[in-house]
Amino acid sequence: MKLVLGLEIHIQVNAKHKMFCGCLADIWQAEPNSHTCPTCLGLPGALPVPNFEAVQKAHKLGMVLNCVINTNSHFDRKHYFYPDLPKGYQISQYKEPLCGRGCLELNSGYCVDIERVHLEEDTAKSFHADGKTLIDFNKSGIALIEIVTAPCFGQVTDAVEFCKKVQDIARVCDVSDADMEKGNMRLEANISLRTAEMEQAGILPTYKVEVKNINSFRFMEKAVLFELNRQTELFDSGQTPKQENRGWDEKKQGTVSQRTKEEAHDYRYFPDPDIPPLHFSSEYIAKLKQSLPELPHQLKTRLVKDYGLKPASAEFFVSGLGIELVPKFERVAMLTNDPVGTANVLINKAGLRTSSSEDLAKEVVQKRSSHTLTVSELTEVVSKVIVANPEVVANYKGGKESALQFLVGQCMRETQGKADPRTIIDLLKQTV
Ligand SMILES: [Zn+2]
Structure with a gap:
């Protein structure tokens, strides 16, 4: 039956x-x-x-x-x-x-x-x-x-x-x-x-x-x-x-x-x-x-597109208790410039969800510094940045030192600040 x-x-x-x-x-x-x-x-x-x-x-x-x-x-x-x-x-x-x-x-x-x-x-x-x-x-x-x-x-x-x-x-x-x-x-x-x-x-x-x-x-x-x-x-x-x-x-x-x-x-x-x-x-x-607010499925698309969250992480923020955490997520993501790290802390550490945005931001930054990327992960990032910025690379090769700083900045952004800048510089110099 x-x-x-x-x-x-x-x-x-x-x-x-x-x-x-x-x-x-x-x-x-x-x-x-x-x-x-x-x-x-x-x-x-x-x-x-x-x-x-x-x-x-x-x-x-x-x-x-x-x-x-x-x-x-x-x-x-x-x-x-x-x-x-x-x-x-x-x-x-x-x-x-x-x-x-x-x-x-x-x-x-x-x-x-x-x-x-x-x-x-x-x-x-x-x-x-x-x-x-x-x-x-x-x-x-x-x-x-x-x-x-x-x-x-x-x-x-x-x-x-x-x-x-x-x-x-x-x-x-x-x-x-x-x-x-x-x-x-x-x-x-x-x-x-x-x-x-x-x-x-x-x-x-x-x-x-x-x-x-x-x-x-x-x-x-x-x-x-x-x-x-x-x-x-x-x-x-x-x-x-x-x-x-x-x-x-x-x-x-x-x-x-x-x-x-x-x-x-x-x-x-x-x-x-x-x-x-x-x-x-x-x-x-x-x-x-027209007065309807952003709906759960629309919010999910935005979290994936604008913040780079994985769909499974975004799902947490568009259902049940997660919905109430969205304003906090957005504030802390802005403070730390690290949406993925912010989402991870809010999803995995239930005890911290009631903390102030400032305390949460500290936690996110601390967690980020304790996680170091492997050289092969960094090499991948460096190659990506080089391919994406051919003119800057050409400037650097032409002797413009400040161009290197720009490339380092791009790599830091890609890794959401998790990389060691000295390693990045070494890798850039080797690759370019
Ligand atoms: Zn009555």
Whole structure:
């Protein structure tokens, strides 16, 4: 049996205010129910007003994911009953999301098929203690971006790489902190299996198991592999897995059933009559596109081209924690005139990453002086410089001593200062 995996990624937007009210959205470690108002408490008569900052941030993410930016969009009500949803519906998007189809290329060249990127409001948070349920409404109404992929993953490693790339993009574009431990980014995996014949014919399975609220990449990998085994065993014993919601239980090291879905949920979507439809001009879209920052793949090209880093080293600075080190890398590379040495220190010495740029520069210079190049390495450099500067060589041969100094300087540059100048002079004199 072959794995069929689709993802839904929820990302809390780092906008100043909540999605439809003026409450501050930074609720980290705030007193429960201290960031609330009639709108995000769902009180009757309170009117939602969309937050344009959140709309722009969702558009930015959609643009980087190469999505179609819809010029017309609107918000819908998605009805379901749950204590953390006081209105009895969530304001979300169904028929006209902000962004339509898109794609993102993985390192292997495989393109992830993105169905949509839309904006909605987060729910409140419930706590269960002593047989009672307590609700904190601070999270209620925070702007939430949802990215939905097609069931296009056949391997869990591709799904993990995609999620990591989305996290990097969200951070680089200042859309979200995307901190999974704080719940800024949550994953949902839709998992099912099909036969090789179905795969060839492009037929999707008739059921899917949704694993909800996964808060780490590792848990997602474990949950998918667990489901792969569980569902394979069911098929082997002649059964078809049930359409249901399951959750990852770290203690049990497995997924557990939460809610069986007899058929697709009827959310009774309809346009929210309190919020007018949204229209976006081509000027607005073009301007926002221009404001996008340098993206990870563009940064990688620049690090290789401008700084001479190897692609593997550049990869370190365009993913995960490495992204935050880029400004420091650029400062120290300038101070030391040694980008490769700077990159090596930052990559290999994790303990030095928090040091000041000046201390790092000292370390880079020290490391450089302790590394001496072999004579054959130097001979190669000297030959290269001679070939590249025929006029200067001719001047030197004609008796111009200062020409030699220039050639020595070029050799020092080539070796990023790692060579002994006296050896260079000897080698130059021998070769010219
Ligand atoms: Zn509010």
